[in-house]
Amino acid sequence: MLTPKERKTVKAAIEAAIVEAEAMIEDLRTRAAPVSPDSAIGRLSRMDSMVNAGTARMALDQAEKKLSRLHARLDRIDDANFDVCGVCAGQLPMARLLAAPDRGVCVACLQQKH
Numbered sequence: 001m002l003t004p005k006e007r008k009t010v011k012a013a014i015e016a017a018i019v020e021a022e023a024m025i026e027d028l029r030t031r032a033a034p035v036s037p038d039s040a041i042g043r044l045s046r047m048d049s050m051v052n053a054g055t056a057r058m059a060l061d062q063a064e065k066k067l068s069r070l071h072a073r074l075d076r077i078d079d080a081n082f083d084v085c086g087v088c089a090g091q092l093p094m095a096r097l098l099a100a101p102d103r104g105v106c107v108a109c110l111q112q113k114h
């Protein structure tokens with residue numbers, strides 16, 4: 001169970017991560033935009049742009065998923081079991097809550113998922 005002070009710290013970390021993810025999504029949306037035929041001079045640089053846009057789209061997808069996880073975590077910040085792993089019900093240490101504010105799962109369970 002988190003102390004009110006710890007809860008406040010974790011909440012601030014989630015909110016900071018949301019701001020960060022939103023900025024990243026904004027940036028990636030620009031870079032993931034479809035490449036128009038006249039956007040680059042020459043075939044090679046056009047292919048380059050297409051590869052970059054593809055990479056940006058993948059990163060965008062990741063960032064959007066992370067953002068929705070962060071919002072879900074923020075919604076649950078006042079739950080009694082907020083600091084409990086969603087898989088094994090083990091206690092999530094403060095360090096874990098701050099290092100991965102979008103994950104309500106402990107390191108061991110997250111690794112087993114992959």
Ligand SMILES: [Zn+2]
Nearest residue numbers: 085088106109
């Ligand atoms: Zn776990």
